[in-house]
Amino acid sequence: MSWWILLAIIVAFIAFSIYRYIKSKKILTTLTEDEFKQGYRKAQLIDVREPKEFDGGHILGARNIPLSQMRNRTAEIRKDKPVYLYCQSGARSTRAAMLLNKKGYEDLNHLQGGFKKWSGKIKAKK
Known part of the structure; x- marks a missing residue:
């Protein structure tokens, strides 16, 4: 019996993961x-990494709104302008986009490979 429960949980997790992947590709x-x-x-260029990561180096002109604070800080982001997101690798910016989409944001973009793949100008706190 517990075998079937475990199998059902695994199948549900895989289905949910596929759903989130397809949804992220759409939005x-x-x-x-x-x-x-x-x-x-x-x-609107938004770095969704944590403040320590942002202070260590970020794309010139970016604002830091960490994913952990995004839900409470969406009022700082305009819905009528494109939103460009990035994080270290792309996972957190995808999660931030899902959250923003639920709140009505539409023009959502993110940097392929994240900040670790960026070769443009950066700024770091001394």
């Missing part, structure tokens, strides 16, 4: 570094 545009560079100055 979020993944941009190469070149595509990101072309549009981020006209957009």
Whole structure:
């Protein structure tokens, strides 16, 4: 009996993961570094990493709204302008986009590979 429960849990987890993957592909545009560079100055550039990571180095012009604070800080993000998100690798920016989409944001983009793949200008706190 417990075998079937475990199997049902595994199947449910896989189904949920597939659903989230497909949903993220629908609501979020993944941009190469070149595509990101072309549009981020006209957009709201948001680094969703934690403040320590942000202070260690971030894309010039980015605002830090960590994923952990996103739910309480969405009022700082305009719905009428494109939103460009990035994190270290792409996982947190995808989660941030899902949260923003639930709150009515539509033009959501993120950096393919995240900050660790970025070769453009950066700023770091001394």
